[in-house]
Amino acid sequence: MKRLFSTAAVILSAALTLTACGGGGDPLTSASVSPTGSGAAAGGKVVVGSANFPENVLLAEIYAQALEAKGVQVERKLNIGSREVLVDQAKSGGLTVLPEYIGSLLAFVDKTTTAKTKDDVVAGLKEKLPAELEVLEPAAAEDNNSLTVTKATAAKDGLATIEDLVKVGKTFAVGGPPEFQSRQEKNFKDTYGLEFKEWKKTGDATADAIKDGTVQVGNVFTTDPKIVINDLVSLKDTKNAFAADNIVPLVNKAAVNDTVKSALNAVSAKLDTPGLLALMKRVAIDKDDAATVAKDWLTQNSLL
Template structure:
């Protein structure tokens, strides 16, 4: 699932290859020393992934592991190429992205099966998946509290019953992807077909504006969007298990994990705390009106949850 980037940049193939070696404006090196090589921590260039990468680095440092930060690298292709080529050693990745975008396998909705497939598939590159978070950065539908109350909307099935009374706004591709609107219309074809009174497309980065401005009743959301918590929206439960799983997890070079086995437990403890609701709050601290620094948001959360010594 793609999210709005913090810094938009044009990356050529040559730049992608040399990115980590050249560094970027977000890199820093831990003062921790020792005979062992540092772990180079990367992240994609969206708020959520950037926060998680910073948390990984903080946890490693707290466990006496030398760290080099190479955060905010780019999209999936750039970041995965960096770990595959050894320019970084770990970063936060999504199970669904690993399965579909990287391994080029069909969509799978069973989260355990997805984890098993990516764990097995990434062994080809000597990359391990740690336990994923409950956080699921997949599609959903968001409505205001007033709309949820008026139509008694709690689930996607509820939305299907009232869709003909409502206006839907959606980002690019949602009306053509089989795992999006066409698939839902097929699923509910004998129950009204999931047809809306009206629907229109909006830019991904602006997907909440029509809803907040009263121009639509329902908008397409992503599970961990900060706008959901920041604007007190209601995300409808996927009671039919329609959308695929995009659970986030640390992926790491297996040699580094063997070299520093003490990092597995605290990283997986962090993952256990990463719910949709929690990530929404953290994203909003950065992207909302307060505009906090990512490093401060990450450190504050880890300290409050006993992950920093």
């Protein structure tokens, strides 16, 4: 949901955020890289952008610092807003590098896609992205939909995968956003033969509703820090009921060289979902500075 980066409300929020940041300039209109990106291609400079939510800002900071460690000059333009604006700026060369999510990005460029596995989604992106853009290597890390339970429930009922829920689903209440049942009830039944006793609209409180027993299972994003603080576990989606949404660098082809690609692919090779979840706990719960969290992770993974 948050990865859609769209709707008028998000765009308005982005505009207000930019105004509040001071300096009076719109980071989209003040980009200093030409559409050809010739400076970056010569190893001089890239512009790293992000959407306006904490995880995407953190990922952009990780990319930026990894590039700087390889001698690339980086300009940051963070907290920009909607995917429509971000992709358009990347296409024109105003932005060079963006952290993206493969499934959400494919759904944006191809409204009719039915791809679900990582390989199929990446293949769809290679076919449907504007000619100026490409995705590099996806990380193992995903910020994806999940069905999540307490660790105690998982242990008691022997739950490790969504398929394991089939044996107990008809005794479980499931929670999620208001549209969760209409979007997923048939999908779960077709993919896993999974049915639930009751569907509850728990919205943003889903993780807490799982913890307090209002529901036994719920739809929680896989990098939500409440998974850690509420002692929850996301069940493995072995049959791709939810389309793969691995984190991936989206780049302007003309504005990146082999040094840039190699540095970003090295980040993807190290980034997994449990690791990102731990980083997001530091940012969202502990309120640590994103740049500090990024530096710590890069150092721990020998990327600085």
